[in-house]
Amino acid sequence: MSLRNVLVIKLRYLGDVLLATPALRALKAAHPLARLTVIVNRGTEEILIGNPDVDEVVPLEKTSLMAQMRLVSRLRRRQFDAVIDLTDADRSAFLSWASGARVRIGFNDEGRWRGRCYTAVVRGGPDGHRIERDVAALQPLGITTPGAMPRLWLSADDERRADELLDRLGVRMDRKIVILQPGARYWFKAWPAERFAELADRLIAEYGCQILVGGSRGEGDLARQVAGYAKSRLIPMTDASVKQFAAVAKRAILFIGNDSGAMHIAAAVGTPVIGLFGPSNPREWGPRGERVNVLYKGLDCRACFHPTCTRGELNCMRQISVEAVLKVAADMLRQAAPASQLRTQ
Template identity: 30%
Template sequence: MNILLVKLSSIGDVVHTLPSLAALRNRYPEAHITWVVEEESLDIIQGNPKIDRILVSGRKRWARRLKEGRDIGETLGEIRRFLRELRDRPYDVVIDFMGLLKSAILVFASRGRQKLGYDSMQEMSALFYNEKIPEDMGKHAVDRYLDFARHLGAQPAEPEFYLYIPEESRIRAEALLRDGGVDPESPFAVLSPMSYAGETRLWEDDRFAALGDRIRQELGWPTVITGHESGGRIGRIAAAMGTKALNLENRTTLKELAHLYHRAAVVVTPDSGPMHIAAAVGTPVVALFGASDPARTGPYGKIHTVIRADLPCSPCFKKTCDTRQCMKDISVNMVLDAVRRYVGPKEIR
């Protein structure tokens, strides 16, 4: 049996799909499973033993090159090779976990026999499938994706998140901590202030700085700040702190980040890809929610804490807002009180 999974991005959504991969592998242990993913999220599934082959789409890079009119011949050659690889196996089942036009086109192009997707018609994607299941937006994304596995006969119990982290990534992550004066064997807190899904998910810089200082002063924990391409935000947060924080902006791969989070006592973050990585490796998350809905995309599991202001307009799912009041109403004291719950050995939490 040949199975093709189409989940291109984003980081958090790819993490959410890992339990479905595990459920399908358990149901069909002899199947050949291929996963199509975009370059930015590759690290999440690279090396996963439940996957037989990974096809990497350079869609964003290809689109950027073509728009700029450079390397056109090389780009078109890469696209042709990708499509040839997409079609070189006779897929029995192709599953579109995204339900968007960009993913549905790949489902159709794969020439698979059973093209499975949601019936929601988002971006007209359902036109490309020959079999559909209901999309229950009242469920968390993890459980919603698992509906595909159930439809195909799987009976998943506890969702299984598996992130392969090679030894060199573990060594590198711990070296970054030690070089910055943070003992990976002792409790430390991670602040991950970035979210790239809109300004409505962002907490105030001065509050992240104040939180970092109070964690250090009142709990005695070092603070580590992580993120990529923050546009100066992370530097401003670190500079505003009265205590020293280890700034690891742009210094980790996703696999190194996963191990760093695994070592942390707690990760404080808005709704973001790193939030889901931290939850997947079993580290408690204090998640700050405003415009998005934690029932759909909150950190998965019972050990986490979600903080939200619970305004009548939230969740609005907007990417911009004149006030961002739902995030401004989250105080430093509220977040620090949540962090305090995780003081103590990890194994007894």
């Protein structure tokens, strides 16, 4: 099948959009002349800016019914040959159907009505990674390829703005930078703030690192809380844009954080990553990269995944100790730089 005009829908979060980039690469490689349009949630579009596999990014906002109808009308006028919906949700399924494309591919793991919106329903394996799941959505088009690494493209301007941010924060470029990311979309996916602080103190004392405490613009209080718990000086960094953060992460010797979009961004730019996992399974959501490690206790969290956890102080994230994280971090720091550089002050 020859495609000239293709729509991909991914209405999820930053990390989800980034993990979809191998599927976009495979689609463009199979149909290099096709125009590829991607609809994403507003706030995640920066992930795809500069991506050579994407011709157009359309940010979608949850607006009025009239605005939604205008969007549907625009989609129909575009006359897409095919729609690949990587979201597995009702809203995206409706947009797929309303586009009028003759080929509409999507998931329907819950067996809901949305399966009728597609001409082909793809079933993702229960233990597969999200990258392979998204790539599997291309099989009805005859595209069968293993999932590659997620990619994020940084411009010279992104790099410059990252350097300006580090300079404004007082970060010394002659010292090693470690990023700690204490935030998570849900509280039960987060390692305790006081443990991040203890880890930071140990990394500074034992390896002479500078510690940046990252987070979204809404996580400033959490970053300051971690800095307040620590005995050493930590540097909160919660006002960076997505690409700014990515460029800063590229300059770091190590990233340590919860399962989050920031974790996937750091891995995508080649930063060594330690991912801390609890209720989410790293077999499905783990970071992909050459230098990544995860700490995961493998507890069955299905009984209390949301909205609360019944294990209290024995919950899966609290079972990850500071010593366990420090041990993995020490190994990765030794691999990343000569020992003589780790104590540079």
